[in-house]
Amino acid sequence: MAKYSNKINKIRTFALSLIFIGFIVMYLGIFFRNSALLMTIFMLLGMLCILASTGVYFWIGMLSTKTVQVVCPNCGKHTKMLGRVDMCMYCNEPLTLDPKLEGVEFDEKYNKKNTKQS
Ligand SMILES: [Zn+2]
Numbered sequence: 222m223a224k225y226s227n228k229i230n231k232i233r234t235f236a237l238s239l240i241f242i243g244f245i246v247m248y249l250g251i252f253f254r255n256s257a258l259l260m261t262i263f264m265l266l267g268m269l270c271i272l273a274s275t276g277v278y279f280w281i282g283m284l285s286t287k288t289v290q291v292v293c294p295n296c297g298k299h300t301k302m303l304g305r306v307d308m309c310m311y312c313n314e315p316l317t318l319d320p321k322l323e324g325v326e327f328d329e330k331y332n333k334k335n336t337k338q339s
Pocket residue numbers: 293294295296297298309310311312313314
């Protein structure tokens with residue numbers, strides 16, 4: 222079950238790790254302080270990662286407008302889902318908006334529009 226997690230949470234984790242990578246890359250630049258060029262490259266790369274994460278956070282904001290709020294049947298909490306199938310943010314219970322898929326084993330491929338299932 223650990224293979225799947227809530228999409229919004231996944232993207233948020235990605236954005237957060239981008240910030241960390243950015244800081245690590247900038248920190249590594251300090252070790253190259255003898256070379257102004259290398260240090261500048263590392264600083265720029267770090268800045269790019271942080272800028273990218275800002276972009277991802279903005280993207281989450283856009284996606285949030287498309288999410289559907291549902292009450293999880295397993296833990297009873299309000300969770301946000303994206304697409305036809307998603308996982309509960311709290312207990313990773315598979316959720317679906319499509320009655321046809323209810324009871325069907327959870328598979329992220331149902332989110333893709335061009336599957337033979339649909
Ligand atoms: Zn739940």
